[in-house]
Amino acid sequence: MSAYSVTEPSRLSKSVAALLVVGYAVITLLPLLWILSTGFKSGPDSISYPPKVLFEPSLEGYVNLFTTRTRIGAEQFAALPPPETWYDKIVRQSGTVIAGPSRFGERFMNSVIIGFGSTFLSIFLGTLAAYAFSRFRVPLKDDLLFFILSTRMMPPIAVAIPIYLMYRELGLSDTHLGMILLYTAVNISLAVWLLKGFIDEIPREYEEAALIDGYTRFQAFRKVVLPQAATGIASTAIFCLIFAWNEYAFAVLLTSGNAQTAPPFIPTIIGVGGQDWPAVAAGATLFLLPVMIFTILLRKHLLRGITFGAVRK
Amino acid sequence: MAEVGLHGVGMSYGATQALQDVSMTIPDGAFVVLLGPTGAGKTTTLRLIAGLERPEHGDITIDGQSVLRDTPAQRDVAMVFQQYSLYPHLSVRDNLAFPLRSPMLRLPEAEIAARVQAVARSLRIEHKLNNKATALSGGEMQRVSIGRALVRQPRIYLMDEPLSSLDAKLRADLRVELKRIHADLGATFLYVTHDQIEAMTMATHVGVLDQGRLVQFGTPREIYEDPVSTYVASRLGQPRITLLPAGSFGPGAPAAAAQMGLRPEHIVIGEGQSATVRRVERLGDQTRLHLAFGPHEIVTLTDPHTPLAAGESIAIRPQNPLWFDAHGNRI
Ligand SMILES: Nc1ncnc2c1ncn2[C@@H]1O[C@H](COP(=O)(O)OP(=O)(O)OP(=O)(O)O)[C@@H](O)[C@H]1O
Ligand SMILES: [Mg+2]
Numbered sequence: 001m002s003a004y005s006v007t008e009p010s011r012l013s014k015s016v017a018a019l020l021v022v023g024y025a026v027i028t029l030l031p032l033l034w035i036l037s038t039g040f041k042s043g044p045d046s047i048s049y050p051p052k053v054l055f056e057p058s059l060e061g062y063v064n065l066f067t068t069r070t071r072i073g074a075e076q077f078a079a080l081p082p083p084e085t086w087y088d089k090i091v092r093q094s095g096t097v098i099a100g101p102s103r104f105g106e107r108f109m110n111s112v113i114i115g116f117g118s119t120f121l122s123i124f125l126g127t128l129a130a131y132a133f134s135r136f137r138v139p140l141k142d143d144l145l146f147f148i149l150s151t152r153m154m155p156p157i158a159v160a161i162p163i164y165l166m167y168r169e170l171g172l173s174d175t176h177l178g179m180i181l182l183y184t185a186v187n188i189s190l191a192v193w194l195l196k197g198f199i200d201e202i203p204r205e206y207e208e209a210a211l212i213d214g215y216t217r218f219q220a221f222r223k224v225v226l227p228q229a230a231t232g233i234a235s236t237a238i239f240c241l242i243f244a245w246n247e248y249a250f251a252v253l254l255t256s257g258n259a260q261t262a263p264p265f266i267p268t269i270i271g272v273g274g275q276d277w278p279a280v281a282a283g284a285t286l287f288l289l290p291v292m293i294f295t296i297l298l299r300k301h302l303l304r305g306i307t308f309g310a311v312r313k
Numbered sequence: 314m315a316e317v318g319l320h321g322v323g324m325s326y327g328a329t330q331a332l333q334d335v336s337m338t339i340p341d342g343a344f345v346v347l348l349g350p351t352g353a354g355k356t357t358t359l360r361l362i363a364g365l366e367r368p369e370h371g372d373i374t375i376d377g378q379s380v381l382r383d384t385p386a387q388r389d390v391a392m393v394f395q396q397y398s399l400y401p402h403l404s405v406r407d408n409l410a411f412p413l414r415s416p417m418l419r420l421p422e423a424e425i426a427a428r429v430q431a432v433a434r435s436l437r438i439e440h441k442l443n444n445k446a447t448a449l450s451g452g453e454m455q456r457v458s459i460g461r462a463l464v465r466q467p468r469i470y471l472m473d474e475p476l477s478s479l480d481a482k483l484r485a486d487l488r489v490e491l492k493r494i495h496a497d498l499g500a501t502f503l504y505v506t507h508d509q510i511e512a513m514t515m516a517t518h519v520g521v522l523d524q525g526r527l528v529q530f531g532t533p534r535e536i537y538e539d540p541v542s543t544y545v546a547s548r549l550g551q552p553r554i555t556l557l558p559a560g561s562f563g564p565g566a567p568a569a570a571a572q573m574g575l576r577p578e579h580i581v582i583g584e585g586q587s588a589t590v591r592r593v594e595r596l597g598d599q600t601r602l603h604l605a606f607g608p609h610e611i612v613t614l615t616d617p618h619t620p621l622a623a624g625e626s627i628a629i630r631p632q633n634p635l636w637f638d639a640h641g642n643r644i
Contacts, residue, residue: 203396203398205394205396205398206398206400206401208365208385208394208398209392209394209398209400209461210400210411211364211365211384211385211386212363212364212365212385212386212390212391212392213386213391213411213412213415213461214386214412214415214416214417214418214465215386215415215416216384216386216416219415219416224400227402228401228402
């Protein structure tokens with residue numbers, strides 16, 4: 001006979017819960033699986049009807065994503081030397097040759113720089129501000145906090161035109177710095193509020209103990225508060241990254257070349273040489289990965305929760 | 314090695330007056346115990362000396378120098394918090410090493426390891442050094458917390474009920490250990506406790522706080538034998554002092570006396586007026602008698618092996634009781 005526990009759910013309710021979760025996961029993951037598989041289909045397979053679930057995998061989509069290709073005359077084509085690389089070979093199958101790399105790599109790197117840059121800046125400033133609001137006597141604290149929150153109440157795109165004009169004047173249009181500042185400005189209110197909640201929960205006694213143990217306030221912040229705020233920092237960082245990574249409207253408006261991110265770029269793939277669904281799907285798949293990897297890396301912190309155990313209440 | 318002075322210190326939290334015009338001088342090397350009921354301002358006093366709070370009035374000096382502008386680190390004090398706050402993200406070992414790794418000290422790691430080991434041994438927590446700070450019992454946390462104060466040698470030790478959640482044997486052992494450290498280091502201690510034995514055996518001086526005011530400061534014997542008020546008299550003594558109307562045993566009270574205070578040693582059993590035994594509490598090393606004396610109850614001590622039982626009558630007589638006036642002040 002197994003022991004009966006008051007806090008652990010019973011085996012039956014656990015399996016029912018598991019079933020529900022798995023069912024829900026399958027439903028939500030199906031479109032993602034479809035994108036993933038389309039990325040590995042050949043052009044004809046991707047638009048065949050009825051849709052193919054089983055197909056011969058091909059890297060055509062990925063090769064098309066990263067290259068630009070040209071169609072050349074038949075005798076010219078026949079005169080070409082044999083393909084040197086595996087991707088040359090794939091391209092030749094559709095009667096084209098590689099003209100050069102596509103812009104996707106650059107755009108993707110722009111997304112990475114702007115997304116992670118603005119996330120870092122939001123968290124860095126947000127943590128310091130949240131700590132100050134949580135611990136110090138700040139004049140007009142409540143009003144300031146409300147002001148910070150209020151910047152979030154208007155849909156950011158409502159100020160698109162002024163920002164567009166301002167950025168043009170300041171020379172920030174289509175620059176990495178400009179986009180990082182913009183996304184940071186949008187995210188910082190969320191960051192301050194979320195992080196303040198987490199830091200409020202960390203008892204002051206820890207910092208006081210560190211002050212007495214011979215540390216300065218800033219050192220106490222770094223050695224005692226930061227490790228305990230890790231959970232809050234991780235989850236806030238994920239929120240910030242998701243916003244900056246997915247943002248489309250400002251990216252369309254303010255970037256065109258130099259600093260264009262992946263979201264406005266991916267739709268333009270369709271136009272290149274007919275409707276290249278596998279390439280679009282490949283781009284979408286790669287675009288999904290960073291946020292997913294980031295979340296998985298920080299999962300430990302998200303799940304761990306905050307430890308209050310060592311303070312007697 | 315430090316003399317601590319509080320000079321007319323006042324401090325409030327919002328509307329709560331936590332301390333009011335407190336002045337005392339804690340001599341270099343003294344072991345001062347602060348007594349007072351909950352909310353009297355004991356923790357606040359320690360926090361002011363540590364530099365975690367700023368007084369609204371008055372001055373705080375260490376070795377004659379005002380320290381109001383110094384940070385806690387500059388004051389070179391160690392504190393055991395009432396809510397022992399171990400760093401939850403660190404192991405016990407790292408918790409103990411934390412003060413030694415501070416930028417003020419910068420000790421070599423080998424010396425840190427040796428000191429941590431030595432303190433852990435004296436507090437009997439060697440076997441828990443690798444535990445996470447959260448994976449400890451209450452008493453173990455309390456000992457780690459004491460250990461964090463003992464690893465370095467500050468000028469002043471501030472301890473807020475450091476032994477409160479230990480079992481009786483461990484408490485007795487650590488009492489001796491702390492006293493030994495006090496004697497060896499000659500450091501100044503300020504110690505909060507509700508425990509009479511700790512107060513009487515460890516203290517060189519006792520300060521009694523009443524709602525934020527320091528009402529008496531003296532040696533443990535002075536506080537016990539020569540209290541200035543009924544309030545101070547009630548702080549020490551087990552069983553507590555019995556307070557009766559001045560004339561309860563007939564004439565003989567001083568003119569202004571309103572109350573007489575009777576500790577067990579002020580009650581002679583076997584002669585005088587009759588009282589009825591209500592209850593006999595056998596505590597092992599002592600036996601307490603609860604007596605009905607007219608409308609009053611008196612608690613006193615008797616021989617541990619007394620044959621007395623509830624319902625019996627005995628004779629009692631006061632001997633050199635303490636006299637208090639209508640305001641509870643000593644006459
Ligand atoms: N952070 C605070 N905010 C508001 N009031 C406080 C705060 N800390 C203490 N007080 C008040 O100040 C007074 C003195 O508190 P203090 O903590 O010094 O008492 P104490 O003597 O240590 O009591 P205990 O034996 O319960 O620990 C109390 O009335 C308490 O309610
Ligand atoms: Mg207290």
